[in-house]
Amino acid sequence: MTVRLYDSASREIQPLVPITPGKVGIYHCGLTVQGPPHIGHIRKEVVFDVLRRWLEQDGLEVTIIANVTDIDDKILAKGEELGEPWFSVAYRNERALHAAYEVLGCRPPTYEPRATGHVPEMIEMIETLIDRGHAYPAEDGSGDVYFDVRSWSAYGELSNQSIDDMLPAPDAPATAKRDPRDFALWKGHKEGEPQTAAWSTPWGRGRPGWHLECSAMAAKYLGHRFDIHGGGLDLRFPHHENELAQSRAAGQDFAQIWMHNAMLNLGGSKMAKSVGNTLMVSEVVKRVPAPALRYYLAAAHYRSIIEFSEEALAEAATAYARIEGFVTRAGELVGAGKLGTIPARFAEAMNDDLSVPAALAVLHNEVAEGNKAISAGDRVLVAELLAGVRAMLDVLGLDPVTWAGSAASSNNETLAVLVDQLVARRTEAKAEKDFAAADLIRDQLSAAGVELEDTPAGTRWSVKGM
């Protein structure tokens, strides 16, 4: 059974046929580190992390390259504004990005190349493009080098647009572009920009153009032909269109499948710093448990817009708590055990263009069966269902057993001693039919965020939101 993915270039579902059997190379556009990541940014990370986990459990060896754009106009402007070196701004935000990966259980990419570390590769590529007649240095002495869109007849193939229908870039008249749609491969150094943000080239000092970095880095780490190129839908044009044009014009074959995740909206428009409707990952995980946020971001199909709402986020947290509750109770009964077999229907859903919603339906059914098995005391069945449920959760990066390991320190022993004492006192009160005293203890614990559950095997407790 093969994985089928929607290819934005052909606008059709395509089977994923690895170029090298058993291996898959994926490039996805990382962040321009001009600020810390918001939950829209991290949605993309979750999507590609789930893709990677799914391919890996299928036995494929996955190489993921996600770039960090650590130099651009906004980063330079931010440094200027804060009176801080631009590279310090970029690095701080890159660390914030890594913290967000970590907190949401996204495994780091195989490698995260930085644009500033790949200037020689870019220069080489520009030379190739100039030699082949697809790029030209600006004649106004600006030091810019442009890609000549009219020289590449396939330009527009990714976004299905023809050059003449496109609106020209507004800055075009002020530059030496032959066609207003030509874009910068390389940007000449400008008066007032720090010298640390300029590199020597045959065309003078300057800095990388955004589109070219990705082409150069993808080629370096994945070769001239690779399996999947991904990113947010907002990058489809111009960024990915331009990447594709450059790389093909330079004689490369480039990506076989283009995957674009839909945006996360808030208040009716895309979450973006420029709109001012951002919610930082670091803030949201203070309000809901991190796996609940991950569940929320992963639960909708990756090609569907998520219109963010607090209500929907809270629902996701409740839904995840139900799953987590089963895993915890089943684990107490039969031990955590190992990951089991993934049900066929779950696999079918995931193979069908990563249909997480359908996969979750299977997962919830298995949880319901598991809960029944717990009630029936069927330990063999509980163990089997638990193993399967955990295998599915692992693919989604949502296995509570794994998460509990990382959160163990916060569930500290002092707390456990205190709560156990109170629970014991309440059990005594119940035995003496002093329900008022018993309820008081339960209410006090509840007010402190500790929830109790009476079961045939005794009282269980858990800290809300953990």
Add this chain to the structure above:
RNA sequence: GGUGGGUUGGCCGAGAGGCGAGGCAACGGACUGCAAAUCCGUGUACACGGGUUCAAAUCCCGUACCCACCUCCA
């Protein structure tokens, strides 16, 4: 002006010609000292107007509204 996508029950969210995905909420019941958790049961929704068909949420035509992109953007 061009390109792509969308509008599904109280809410979220799949599906893509016939059989009510799943979750959340609500209501009833079982269990419980009471709860909680869990289980059982309860809902006939697909923007609007036409059309095709034995059969349309699903296909076709039209209309309205929404989102993304055509400037930096996950």
